[in-house]
Amino acid sequence: MPYFVVHEHHARNLHFDLRLEKDGVLKSWALPKGPSMNPADKRLAIMVEDHPLDYGDFEGVIPEGHYGAGKVYIWDKGEYNTVKGSIEEGQWEINMEGNILKGNFVLLKLKGRADQWLFIKKKDKFADHNFKLFYRKS
Incomplete structure (x- = not known):
């Protein structure tokens, strides 16, 4: 199965980055308010540039002066x-098996x-x- 990673990104504005392995890259979205397990929360996800697969393991500091x-x-x-749909269709339902994001x-x-x-989190168990939302680091 393909993998996903969610980065907690302490940049100019604290946000989260959702990255999904697809077609040899990490398709990426910035989540200004972070992900949620509450189906009532509809989180804005801004699609950004694809990232290389090895970025999925990255933790560290992006130096000043760099994007x-x-x-x-x-x-x-x-x-x-x-589960159904696709990025191309503009509606992509996925099942996630992470430590925090499940279902x-x-x-x-x-x-x-x-x-x-x-x-958006779907209604499930x-x-x-x-x-x-909690932060792993500060």
Whole structure:
């Protein structure tokens, strides 16, 4: 199965990066408010450039003067598979098997927005209506 990683990224603005292995690269979205296990939360996901597969293991510091400068930590990692849909269709439902993110999620492209998507937890046995986002590091 392909893998996913969620980076906690302490850049100019603290955010999370969702990365999904697909077609030999990591398809990537910035999540300004982070992921959620609560189906009521519809998280903005801004699609950014693809990253090389080896970036999935990266933890460290991006130096000042470089794009995304700041500390990067692995917040969650695991495997996923496609349930239905695709990136190309603009609606991609996946099942994630991570340490934190578990169950089905959907990435839904916003109409008329080339890079804006929503990342939404589906209602399943892993859904947590009391989920509170936490930071692994500071």
